[in-house]
Amino acid sequence: MKEKVLIVSGHTDLNASVANRTIIDRLGQLLPEAEVVRLDERYPDFRIDAAAEQERLRAADVVVLQFPLFWYGAPSLLMRWIEQTFLHGFSHGSTGTALRGKRLVLSVTAGAPEEAYAPDGAAGAGIEDFLMGFRATCRLCGMVYAGCVFTGGVSYGMRTNPEQIDEQRRRSEAHAGRLAALIGRIAHR
Secondary structure, three states: OOOOEEEEEOOOOHHOOOOOHHHHHHHHHOOOEEEEEEEHHHHHOOOOHHHHHHHHHHOOOOEEEEEOOEEOOOOOOHHHHHHHHEOOOEOOOOOOOOOOOEEEEEEEEEEOOOOOOOOOOOOOOOOHOOOOOOOOOOOOHHOHHHHHHEEEEOOOOHHOOOHHHHHHHHHHHHHEEEEEHHHHHOOOO
16 A cells, blocks of 8 residues: 555444454455554543644544544544544644645444435435534645445344344445455555
8 A cells, every 4th residue: 555544443442343343454454554543442531632633633644534433423522533633723724734634534334224315215315424524624725535434224223133244244344344445445545
């Protein structure tokens, strides 16, 4: 991989997750040169070290945000990380050019099935509609939105037996494979 990839796990408790933990673990195997940051381990108290995180962002060419959709948005820990690191003068504003040209990839899971996130589905909108704030952030910061990998139907409520857990792992490993392929295409430009 030619470019530096930063993968930020925004799950608030990755150890309690099957899907997101599987994705992060598999990405570590598929992309061993990528830097993986688990926000739940690094900042369980939500006290973000903005300077350290800004240095990670400065060094990265591709930024991947991996998270479950919580109530149709990103988990609070990931949003806090963005609030504390994407600061005026760093990421945007007349002198905020640190993120300009970097590519952003979203890697998202949801408990509801994928068909729920179609315009005529139960959520009433497509998954990209729920991610509009990230695309707007890209524009504000001069980043390039490089796409989303989405997997639905991996709810914590759907893991009451070994078969359900195995199915979530299988779906999550496939998600990680699609994500690694997308990152590979982006990072080898």
